[in-house]
Amino acid sequence: MSDLVSVAAIKDLLTECPICIEHFDDATRIPRRMPCCVQSICQPCLESYSGGAATLSCPMCRRRHNLPGGVKSLPKETVILKTLDYLKIQKGLHLPCTDCPDKEIAVAQCDNCGTFLCSICLSAHKRNTVSKTHTINTFDEMKGRPLQSFRRLHQCSQHQQPVQFYCYTCDKVVCVSCTVVDHKEGKGHNVVSVNEAHQGKAKSINDVLGKIEEKTKRLSETESALQKKIENIKLSMKVARDDINKIFDNLKDRLNQRRTILLSDVEGKSAENLKVTEEALDSTRLLLTKVKSSSEYMRQMRNKADKVEDLQVMGSSKASLNSMLKESPQEIPFDRTGVSFVQANVQHLQNTINVAGMVRSVTFSPTERPNGIPDTAVHNVITLEPAEFPTD
Numbered sequence: 001m002s003d004l005v006s007v008a009a010i011k012d013l014l015t016e017c018p019i020c021i022e023h024f025d026d027a028t029r030i031p032r033r034m035p036c037c038v039q040s041i042c043q044p045c046l047e048s049y050s051g052g053a054a055t056l057s058c059p060m061c062r063r064r065h066n067l068p069g070g071v072k073s074l075p076k077e078t079v080i081l082k083t084l085d086y087l088k089i090q091k092g093l094h095l096p097c098t099d100c101p102d103k104e105i106a107v108a109q110c111d112n113c114g115t116f117l118c119s120i121c122l123s124a125h126k127r128n129t130v131s132k133t134h135t136i137n138t139f140d141e142m143k144g145r146p147l148q149s150f151r152r153l154h155q156c157s158q159h160q161q162p163v164q165f166y167c168y169t170c171d172k173v174v175c176v177s178c179t180v181v182d183h184k185e186g187k188g189h190n191v192v193s194v195n196e197a198h199q200g201k202a203k204s205i206n207d208v209l210g211k212i213e214e215k216t217k218r219l220s221e222t223e224s225a226l227q228k229k230i231e232n233i234k235l236s237m238k239v240a241r242d243d244i245n246k247i248f249d250n251l252k253d254r255l256n257q258r259r260t261i262l263l264s265d266v267e268g269k270s271a272e273n274l275k276v277t278e279e280a281l282d283s284t285r286l287l288l289t290k291v292k293s294s295s296e297y298m299r300q301m302r303n304k305a306d307k308v309e310d311l312q313v314m315g316s317s318k319a320s321l322n323s324m325l326k327e328s329p330q331e332i333p334f335d336r337t338g339v340s341f342v343q344a345n346v347q348h349l350q351n352t353i354n355v356a357g358m359v360r361s362v363t364f365s366p367t368e369r370p371n372g373i374p375d376t377a378v379h380n381v382i383t384l385e386p387a388e389f390p391t392d
C-alpha cells in the first residue's frame with residue numbers, strides 16, 4: 001500500500017460496520033473498539049448483542065466481556081471518525097463547527113488546534129492573540145489532500161481540553177486537567193507526554209506486528225503445503241483411475257478378440273459339413289427330377305400308344321430306366337452333424353474377474369530421523385495397506 005491511502009481504499013476498509021454493513025457515523029452508528037478484536041463495530045450492533053446486559057460477547061470472536069458501564073464505555077475508534085470527517089470534507093458535505101455551541105457549518109480547520117471553525121469562529125480565531133499565528137486550512141484547500149495530512153481535534157470528554165498526555169498506569173490518553181485530578185503522579189499514576197508514550201509504545205506494537213507477519217508467513221506456508229497435499233491426493237487418484245481404465249479397456253479388447261475368434265470357429269468348423277450336405281442335397285434333387293420326369297414321360301406316352309407302339313416304347317426305354325435305378329445321389333458319412341459352444345474356463349474367468357485388481361492406500365508420514373540419514377534427505381515412514389491379493 002502506498003503512503004497516500006486512496007479515498008476508495010479507506011472507504012472499503014474503515015467506513016462500514018463489519019456486522020451490519022451500514023456506514024459508521026459520529027451520531028448513531030459510532031464505531032466502538034472491542035478489547036479483543038481489531039475491527040470496530042457500530043454501537044447499535046453491540047447494543048443489540050448485549051441486550052442491555054452488563055456482559056457482551058464479541059460478535060467477531062465470541063469472547064465475553066464484563067461491561068459495567070455498558071457499550072458506551074467502550075472507546076470510540078477516533079481513526080474512523082477522523083476518516084469520516086475527511087471524506088465529508090472531500091465530498092463537500094456539512095461538518096459542524098467545534099468551537100461554538102451553535103454548531104454552525106464549519107468552513108475551515110485550524111491545523112494547530114485541530115478544531116473545525118465556522119466563518120464567525122474563524123475570524124475570532126484569527127483575531128485572538130494566542131491563535132492568530134495558527135495555520136488555518138479552508139475545506140476548499142483541503143480537498144484532494146491525502147488523509148495523512150488531516151488532523152482531528154482530540155478532546156478530553158470530561159474537561160473539553162486537548163488530550164496531550166498518556167497515563168501508563170491506566171493506558172489512557174488524558175488532558176492536562178486529568179493529570180491533576182484522576183491521573184495524579186503523586187497517586188501512583190505514571191503520566192508522560194503523548195509524544196514520549198507514542199515513541200515507547202510504537203516499538204512494542206511494531207514488535208508484535210513483526211511477529212504477526214512471521215505468523216502470517218508460517219500460516220501461508222502451511223496453507224500451501226496443505227494445498228500441495230490435496231493436489232498430491234488428487235493426482236494419485238487420477239493415476240490410479242487411469243491405470244484401472246487402461247487395464248479394463250485392455251481386458252475388454254481381449255474379450256472382444258476372443259469373441260471374434262470363437263464366432264469365426266463356428267463358421268470354420270461348420271463349413272465343410274455344410275458344403276458336403278448341400279452338395280448331397282443338390283445331387284439328390286437332380287436325380288429325383290430325372291426319375292420323376294422320366295416316369296411321367298413314360299406314363300403319358302403309354303396312355304397315347306396302341307399295343308404295337310407300347311411294345312416299341314417299352315423296349316427302347318427299359319435300358320435307360322434300368323440304368324436310372326442303379327444311379328444313386330452323393331452320400332454323406334454322418335447321420336447328423338453341427339457345432340456347439342463349450343464354456344471352457346469361463347467360470348474360472350468370471351471368478352477371476354470378480355477379484356481382479358485392488359486399490360490400496362500408501363501413506364508417507366514424518367517420523368524420527370534415524371542416525372546416519374542426512375538432514376537433506378527426505379525421510380518418511382511409508383505405510384502400505386496389506387496387498388494380499390483377494391481370492392475368489
Ligand SMILES: [Zn+2]
Pocket residue numbers: 017018019020021022041042043044045046
Ligand atoms: Zn453495525
Ligand SMILES: [Zn+2]
Pocket residue numbers: 034036037058059060061062063
Ligand atoms: Zn473479539
Ligand SMILES: [Zn+2]
Pocket residue numbers: 097098099100103104117118119120121122
Ligand atoms: Zn463556530
Ligand SMILES: [Zn+2]
Pocket residue numbers: 110111112113114125131134
Ligand atoms: Zn488554532
Ligand SMILES: [Zn+2]
Pocket residue numbers: 156157158159160161174175176177178
Ligand atoms: Zn481531562
Ligand SMILES: [Zn+2]
Pocket residue numbers: 167168169170171182183184189190
Ligand atoms: Zn491514570
